[in-house]
Amino acid sequence: MSAQIDYNQLIPNNVNLASDRRLLRALESWHPKFINWWKDYGPDAYQENEVYLRTAVSVDKKGWAHFGSVKMPDYRWGIFLADSNAEEKRIGFGDHKGEKVWTDIPGEYRGPLRRLIVTQGDTEPASVEQQRVLAATAPSLIDMRNLFQVNVEEARHLWAMVYLLMAHFGRDGREEAEQLLERRSGDPDRPRILGAFNEQTPDWLSFYMFTYFTDRDGKYQLASLAESAFDPLARTCQFMLTEEAHHMYVGETGVARIIQKACDVMNKYKTDDVRRHGAIDLPTLQKYVNFHFSVSEDLFGAELSTNAANYFTQGLKGRYQEQFIKDDHSLKDEPYEITTFSNNTLKKEEVPALNSINERLRDDYIKDCQRGINRWNKLIKDAGIDFEITLPHRAFHRQIGSFAKANVSPEGVTMTEEDWIKNSPSWLPSEQDHEYVKSLMIQVTEPGKFASWIAPPRIGINNQAIDFEYVRF
Numbered sequence: 374m375s376a377q378i379d380y381n382q383l384i385p386n387n388v389n390l391a392s393d394r395r396l397l398r399a400l401e402s403w404h405p406k407f408i409n410w411w412k413d414y415g416p417d418a419y420q421e422n423e424v425y426l427r428t429a430v431s432v433d434k435k436g437w438a439h440f441g442s443v444k445m446p447d448y449r450w451g452i453f454l455a456d457s458n459a460e461e462k463r464i465g466f467g468d469h470k471g472e473k474v475w476t477d478i479p480g481e482y483r484g485p486l487r488r489l490i491v492t493q494g495d496t497e498p499a500s501v502e503q504q505r506v507l508a509a510t511a512p513s514l515i516d517m518r519n520l521f522q523v524n525v526e527e528a529r530h531l532w533a534m535v536y537l538l539m540a541h542f543g544r545d546g547r548e549e550a551e552q553l554l555e556r557r558s559g560d561p562d563r564p565r566i567l568g569a570f571n572e573q574t575p576d577w578l579s580f581y582m583f584t585y586f587t588d589r590d591g592k593y594q595l596a597s598l599a600e601s602a603f604d605p606l607a608r609t610c611q612f613m614l615t616e617e618a619h620h621m622y623v624g625e626t627g628v629a630r631i632i633q634k635a636c637d638v639m640n641k642y643k644t645d646d647v648r649r650h651g652a653i654d655l656p657t658l659q660k661y662v663n664f665h666f667s668v669s670e671d672l673f674g675a676e677l678s679t680n681a682a683n684y685f686t687q688g689l690k691g692r693y694q695e696q697f698i699k700d701d702h703s704l705k706d707e708p709y710e711i712t713t714f715s716n717n718t719l720k721k722e723e724v725p726a727l728n729s730i731n732e733r734l735r736d737d738y739i740k741d742c743q744r745g746i747n748r749w750n751k752l753i754k755d756a757g758i759d760f761e762i763t764l765p766h767r768a769f770h771r772q773i774g775s776f777a778k779a780n781v782s783p784e785g786v787t788m789t790e791e792d793w794i795k796n797s798p799s800w801l802p803s804e805q806d807h808e809y810v811k812s813l814m815i816q817v818t819e820p821g822k823f824a825s826w827i828a829p830p831r832i833g834i835n836n837q838a839i840d841f842e843y844v845r846f
């Protein structure tokens with residue numbers, strides 16, 4: 374079958390696929406395996422329904438957002454690099470600062486670059502696997518469509534990383550591309566590489582928290598890879614960021630609509646007991662924030678990391694918006710303040726900036742998370758309700774780095790293990806909370822109708838009405 378496929382047609386791209394025979398052959402043998410993976414581990418059912426999706430057909434303003442109804446297996450997963458002028462572009466940090474960016478990989482950096490690309494690439498299909506059964510309980514057609522949009526774009530991000538592997542890493546790259554389709558989220562024998570991508574996304578509250586908190590980790594990882602001296606990686610990640618922004622928007626507005634519904638019910642029935650009316654109470658929502666924020670923080674790795682320092686020095690992975698940081702961009706002698714944990718005490722400490730690249734990125738991430746929390750709190754305040762959602766302390770409920778051994782409350786108070794065991798059920802979603810949220814998860818497929826626990830969005834997709842048939846039955 375593959376011989377008849379016109380890959381330049383099927384795969385919209387700006388990497389000149391049609392004229393690269395070797396790459397074309399590699400993608401030809403990978404494509405059917407990808408489609409099999411998509412059908413078996415992508416969205417469960419609904420593969421034959423027409424979905425109102427956005428497809429990127431080029432990187433310019435007009436091309437990257439084409440809307441139309443397509444069946445998901447026919448989605449045109451493309452390969453795009455943001456525009457670049459590699460001739461004039463210079464490396465912005467590390468030992469190679471000021472040199473021309475690389476269009477090919479220097480031999481000595483093959484290993485670390487491959488690891489970075491594979492680690493990023495592995496998260497993309499993982500999240501599709503985590504979300505595969507959610508459509509069965511979608512609270513509306515527009516939400517179901519948003520889920521599918523996120524899914525096809527994550528799959529496109531997989532294509533983006535596979536392209537880099539195949540175009541620049543020869544046989545090793547082709548093998549890695551196969552393995553990206555072979556690991557499975559949550560599989561004890563062949564798990565996905567990073568912890569948070571082996572957690573379940575069992576319900577829609579979790580889905581929105583995931584797209585708000587965990588996709589935002591993706592944003593910061595992509596943004597630091599977009600600084601890379603290896604120009605094809607930088608440009609690929611830059612384009613992926615435009616799509617990532619939409620995933621976080623889905624998360625932020627999803628949670629906002631849940632909050633709105635809770636507030637509406639509280640005001641209408643003059644009660645805090647919104648569960649009686651099929652809504653999700655704000656204290657439960659806070660517990661989900663605590664869980665998803667802490668799990669996503671772990672994705673940035675240990676506070677002090679020689680790996681991250683090496684990536685920086687070698688020019689492979691920069692900091693968030695490197696060009697706006699006012700220092701020497703080589704960090705040979707720069708300090709950075711981080712929070713540490715020892716003798717059961719949290720304290721601030723000055724450490725070499727070069728070793729604390731991960732922590733700095735986590736700091737940027739936390740600030741960004743807080744901005745959306747502020748917008749959620751404004752909704753609550755505007756509804757006249759006295760409740761504030763907060764981000765837990767960075768040391769709360771961590772599995773990676775120096776806080777892994779710490780027992781810390783959301784407010785940042787250290788405690789004994791015994792007290793942690795006693796108190797943590799009031800900070801993290803309990804079995805009953807999960808059961809309650811699960812009990813609300815009932816599919817709604819009538820256009821313009823919504824489940825009891827979520828308010829309608831303010832606007833439809835691409836100027837369509839709220840009751841447009843976003844998924845056709």
Ligand SMILES: [Fe+2]
Nearest residue numbers: 497527530591
């Ligand atoms: Fe992604």
Ligand SMILES: [Fe+2]
Nearest residue numbers: 588591617620
């Ligand atoms: Fe994403």
